[in-house]
Amino acid sequence: MIYNVVSVPSFRAKVAGLQEELNKEWIKLYQICLDRQWADPSVTPRAFALMMQSMIIGRVIDDISDTHIVLQEWIEVGLRLIDKFCFFRVYNHG
Amino acid sequence: MVPSLTLGLAYHAKVELSRAKTLHPTAQKLVDTVIEMLETTSYKNIKSENVLLRSGISRGPLYHHFANFDDLIETAQAQIYVGHISLVVNELIRIAKKTNDPYEAQMILRNFVINQAVTYSSNNYGQRIGIIYNATFVPSLKAKLINSQEELTQQWISVYQLFVAKGWADPAIDTRGVSILMQSTFIGRVLDELSDIHMEPQVWGEVLTVLIDSFFFRLVPRENVG
Numbered sequence: 350m351i352y353n354v355v356s357v358p359s360f361r362a363k364v365a366g367l368q369e370e371l372n373k374e375w376i377k378l379y380q381i382c383l384d385r386q387w388a389d390p391s392v393t394p395r396a397f398a399l400m401m402q403s404m405i406i407g408r409v410i411d412d413i414s415d416t417h418i419v420l421q422e423w424i425e426v427g428l429r430l431i432d433k434f435c436f437f438r439v440y441n442h443g
Numbered sequence: 444m445v446p447s448l449t450l451g452l453a454y455h456a457k458v459e460l461s462r463a464k465t466l467h468p469t470a471q472k473l474v475d476t477v478i479e480m481l482e483t484t485s486y487k488n489i490k491s492e493n494v495l496l497r498s499g500i501s502r503g504p505l506y507h508h509f510a511n512f513d514d515l516i517e518t519a520q521a522q523i524y525v526g527h528i529s530l531v532v533n534e535l536i537r538i539a540k541k542t543n544d545p546y547e548a549q550m551i552l553r554n555f556v557i558n559q560a561v562t563y564s565s566n567n568y569g570q571r572i573g574i575i576y577n578a579t580f581v582p583s584l585k586a587k588l589i590n591s592q593e594e595l596t597q598q599w600i601s602v603y604q605l606f607v608a609k610g611w612a613d614p615a616i617d618t619r620g621v622s623i624l625m626q627s628t629f630i631g632r633v634l635d636e637l638s639d640i641h642m643e644p645q646v647w648g649e650v651l652t653v654l655i656d657s658f659f660f661r662l663v664p665r666e667n668v669g
Binding site (some may be wrong): 364365392393395397399400403405410419425429 | 572575578585588589590592593596616617619620621624625626627628629630631632633634635636637638639640642646647650653654657658
């Protein structure tokens with residue numbers, strides 16, 4: 350679907366609003382973490398939104414490999430990523 | 444020195460490992476020609492006579508090195524697929540071998556990543572997504588991608604282990620997980636294309652730097668970062 354959105358302008362126009370809604374949800378989450386002084390202020394909420402969605406979309410890479418990642422390991426990596434961004438100041442005593 | 448990259452250079456600097464292992468120079472020249480043509484033309488519109496004319500290679504060698512014309516196109520697509528990622532992996536290896544000072548390594552890497560984010564065309568992310576999409580319908584392309592994908596994953600795993608060996612990265616983290624995560628960020632940036640509000644490439648470079656630092660330099664004390 351992403352390929353079709355990228356390559357078909359009329360489809361892209363339909364999806365752009367939906368994608369932005371998704372972005373806003375992630376942005377809202379990061380803003381809450383920033384307001385509570387947990388998150389890394391050097392990372393913009395939009396960059397965080399794209400990073401988290403990249404992780405979700407990018408797992409398709411695992412589907413085109415013969416050796417697959419163990420689900421629990423993938424979750425661990427994801428949690429470390431969230432810790433790094435959302436709880437940056439908690440773990441760095443900032 | 445920070446490499447100055449363009450989309451074309453990124454393509455032509457690609458997959459040294461694969462190239463050295465598998466392709467005859469004549470075959471690689473044909474592949475390079477197709478890769479150049481794919482920058483501006485859909486694979487559906489690339490004809491064998493145009494590739495031969497542009498490469499200056501006759502028809503005989505084409506069918507000597509490739510089972511058919513589709514095989515050549517798919518080989519080119521597989522090389523595009525791994526090209527940019529290999530470039531980043533090669534740079535990580537180069538940096539790790541160049542210095543034992545993690546702060547110097549971080550600084551060189553930061554410049555490289557931001558430069559990549561700024562100069563790399565969003566068109567290529569869409570092209571990679573397109574190749575994955577095509578592979579779902581074309582088993583022979585999917586077979587090539589599976590080989591290339593596992594090679595890429597192994598390259599990232601090797602790089603991570605190199606950083607672990609230097610005492611910079613955390614050995615407790617699953618290396619395949621880090622590998623897939625790093626590659627995910629290269630695929631996932633295409634999502635920015637779907638929205639009407641776009642992120643500044645420099646900002647994306649900054650967040651990638653944070654990501655790489657958090658895994659590849661996890662054990663390096665932060666207070667000393669310059």
